[in-house]
Amino acid sequence: MAIPPVPTLPPQVAEAVDFLWAFLSTWWWVPLPFLLASLLKDFYLWWRYNVYWGKIDWVLLELRTPRDVERPMKAMEQVIANFWTLYDPPDFKEIWFEGKFLVPFELEIAGIDGNVHFFIRTPSSMRKVFESAVYSQYPDVEIVEVEDYTKQVPQDLPNENWDMWGCDFKLVKPECYPLKTYVDFFEPTTSEKEEKRIDPLAVLIEGMTRLKKGEQLWFQIRLKPVQDKDSHWIARGKKEIEKITGRKPKEAPNKSITGEAIWAFMEGRPPSFEVTKEEEKAWPVEMRLTPGERDILSAIENKIGKLGFESNVR
Structure with a gap:
């Protein structure tokens, strides 16, 4: 049985490979200073x-x-x-x-x-x-x-x-x-x-x-x-403040009929009426924060001011 011939690269490709190998073997050290x-x-x-x-x-x-x-x-x-x-x-x-x-x-x-x-x-x-x-x-x-x-x-x-x-x-x-x-x-x-x-x-x-x-x-x-320019700790504090003040309020739990009526009376709108994002943003920040969150904001602002x-x- 005849042995099939070994496949060879086209002359143009072989010349390109030889040139690339010769170039790398000679100038391989050039990019090292930049890499290191x-x-x-x-x-x-x-x-x-x-x-x-x-x-x-x-x-x-x-x-x-x-x-x-x-x-x-x-x-x-x-x-x-x-x-x-x-x-x-x-x-x-x-x-x-x-x-x-x-x-x-x-x-x-x-x-x-x-x-x-x-x-x-x-x-x-x-x-x-x-x-x-x-x-x-x-x-x-x-x-x-x-x-x-x-x-x-x-x-x-x-x-x-x-x-x-x-x-x-x-x-x-x-x-x-x-x-x-x-x-x-x-x-x-x-x-x-x-x-x-x-x-x-x-x-x-x-x-x-x-x-x-x-x-x-x-x-x-x-x-x-x-x-702040050394470690950006004030910038991180301001980012945390924005995170707290801009968070989405949790949805109110389901209420009884009496609870819905009281809630509607206090907020001046019909029961089960959901607040839109536009209305929510119109509220002052103080009204959207819990007492604990107000204390946290005050403490963070006091710290980054020192x-x-x-x-x-x-």
């Missing part, structure tokens, strides 16, 4: 950032408060607002040649052997800013530089003699929803001292005072001042 540009950029910035981070001289400041602090809680909000003045975004040269970036700082509470300590961890170049902000509202507070308490425990935790557990707190709802602060725990009274009896940190501080010898509890809040910090709580 993003990866190389990230790697370069990561290297520069690490170099810059390694040059930072950190200090740990302890805030030693008197037993009774005759200041309203709102004074601390002003202190935090003053911390925002550290916002100093780097320019093009500082980013690409120096590796500079917005350096975060930390507000820390440490319970060590039943004693509670308040700390601020910051680069030494920013120390005066923090001292001025605290002294402006709390002149009786003593601020001293201390050794890092995190280095006073074995660095190989956990081990045979020490156990360790840690976590990062995460938000359940979008970041535009505010957390409860002292305002939500405050009950207006005629005495300024009375508000201090409702302390949001009371449970945490009380737990730290009950620690036994050799036990420690660290609570750390890392903060970095930001603007100075912003990118934060991590652990």
Whole structure:
């Protein structure tokens, strides 16, 4: 039996394939820089950032408060607002040649052997800013530089003699929803001292005072001042507001004859008359929101109206 001939490509196609193969085998490396540009950029910035981070001289400041602090809680909000003045975004040269970036700082509470300590961890170049902000509202507070308490425990935790557990707190709802602060725990009274009896940190501080010898509890809040152009958190808050105010109301449940009559009397239209979308949009937003939704809108608007910090709580 004769063996069938092996099929071959037409001469024009064969020449095109040979040319393409020769071209790729010679110039295959040309598109690589473009394909790897993003990866190389990230790697370069990561290297520069690490170099810059390694040059930072950190200090740990302890805030030693008197037993009774005759200041309203709102004074601390002003202190935090003053911390925002550290916002100093780097320019093009500082980013690409120096590796500079917005350096975060930390507000820390440490319970060590039943004693509670308040700390601020910051680069030494920013120390005066923090001292001025605290002294402006709390002149009786003593601020001293201390050794890092995190280095006073074995660095190989956990081990045979020490156990360790840690976590990062995460938000359940979008970041535009505010957390409860002292305002939500405050009950207006005629005495300024009375508000201090409702302390949001009371449970945490009380737990730290009950620690036994050799036990420690660290609570750390890392903060970095930001603007909306950095993380668009205000824009996301406004989008959430639009989502709440523009939602479609739920349909009213079926009512009895008496209920229909009362409903018709209150709204001034015959029973079973459905509201059109045009009529619905004509109603003021306040009439289309529940009391709870009004409170949520007010809270979101209040939050996005304040100075912003990118934060991590652990």
